[in-house]
Amino acid sequence: MTKPIRFMLNDRKEETAGSTGGSALDYIRRTLRLTGTREGCREGECGACTVLLGEPWKGTVRYKAVASCLLPLGELEGRHIVTVEGINRSDGKPNTIQQALVEEGAVQCGFCTPGIVMSLTGFFLTVENPTFQEAVDALDGNICRCTGYKSIQRALRNLCDTYGTRIAQFKKEQQEADSQETNQKESRQWQADRIHLLVEWNILPAYFKDIAPQLSEIGDTGIDAQVSDKERRQKKRKNRVVVAGATDLLVQQPEELKEQELYFISRRDELRQIRQKDNWLFIGAGVTVEEMKRSPEIEAYYPRMPEYLSLVSSTIMRNRATLAGNIVNASPIGDLTIMLLAMDADICLVDGKQRREMPLRDFYKGYKTLDRRKSEIIESVEIPLPRKEWDIRFNFEKVSRRKYLDIASINTAMSIRMDEERIETFHLSAGGVAPVPLYLKDTCANLKGRKVDRETIDYAFKVIDGEISPITDVRGSAQYKRKLLRNLVYSHFLTMFPEKNFDPNYLLSLP
């Protein structure tokens, strides 16, 4: 018999025997009748269903805003889920965020408003330095059909001018006091302080201060107990469906998931770390795109990574989507996969006690065909590091119909390490030009040892053209995609070698 799923919902404890693969949205709206959480697209596109998901973390609770339509019920075990009803004030007045939106006329039909309020609450609960621009970015997954966004932005500016500045100031003062007293204050204490501040400013209701002990009373027994039971674990490995962020799975097979045994990657803390060892960066399979975006370890070697990753879906999706999910989904235009191919990444696959490593580029055998047994999970992605932080040139380009919240027509990444004047290592990948996320191995092999000049670039165009096989589809004709990839590769060179002063209009002179 399946154990019930136990969690906190707003200010109370909940328990359900519902299917672990059902969506949290259905449970919230249909079973509990908490209809403040709206149902729009059910595919992660509109943000109307946004809620907060809080998990125990070093004695406090760490929250993020997520789309409940793509949140499997099983993920709630031992966690705190907060709907818009759960951030209302007890006296019935609007809270600080709601009031700011009202004052600027940022609510018209109101369909999107609960989602916007929850994304903004998540923003104040997570972002280190809450500036206006960060607040705008935090709403990149919330669509409003009525306001035209200007009034929403005015409300954001007012909120950030007051509270963003105060949060940044408070943190600075804390750090100064800590460095005088105890050397360094643990970030867990800061998270607890932040919750207290947000309660004081009427952004959160007071019960938030007592969630951490209540979650530890509930524990995290149900799903974990199933996973760690030895006999069941062996059986499960063969039949289970591995679930990470579920941002592909719940879109592609919502009904099937309700019937299957699920294995939640987010329960494995060790798969959620980013660490550096010697000349390798290890990124756990369960690390989310947003965690990668905010990782100082990754940024040290790839300084523009936050900018590239902001082109992947939206904040509420990035808060759940993982890099291993992107790799195994095997979309020929998966953004993370394309970046990782050009970073020359390896993957580590584990099946019980068996473990094997392989270059990511060897993982793809054909359209959605992988070198992976069903019982294997990706444990980590391993990226070789350059000798020095500045020793690598890397660029990612993506063309899609909309800049944000859209999948690519074509995407490509390139990395080069130079040895004096000559190319020492060269890695180029491209999406949307083959049935798989493509590592252009001939181009990579042929460019090694060459100088970076116009002749080399022309030569690269020729080899690339022989390696790709785009098809005509809704995102463009095969011919358009060939030209587009050539433009983007030229853009790699323009961006990575500004000192060469390549002519930006050169391609216009080509047939």
Ligand SMILES: Cc1cc2nc3c(=O)[nH]c(=O)nc-3n(C[C@H](O)[C@H](O)[C@H](O)COP(=O)(O)OP(=O)(O)OC[C@H]3O[C@@H](n4cnc5c(N)ncnc54)[C@H](O)[C@@H]3O)c2cc1C
């Ligand atoms: C609205 C929206 C926008 C999106 N925008 C983009 C975009 O801009 N760019 C982009 O590249 N993608 C985009 N996606 C696709 C998706 O978000 C990504 O592919 C994401 O990285 C998938 O990760 P996940 O953790 O959600 O995977 P899941 O859905 O949990 O899993 C996907 C597949 O991987 C398997 N899997 C997951 N983890 C492991 C593991 N550790 N070992 C073995 N198998 C595993 C699962 O069994 C499943 O087959 C978008 C999706 C949505 C819904």
Ligand code: FES
């Ligand atoms: S209903 Fe649109 S994102 Fe969930």
Ligand code: FES
């Ligand atoms: S106010 Fe109507 S959709 Fe935003």
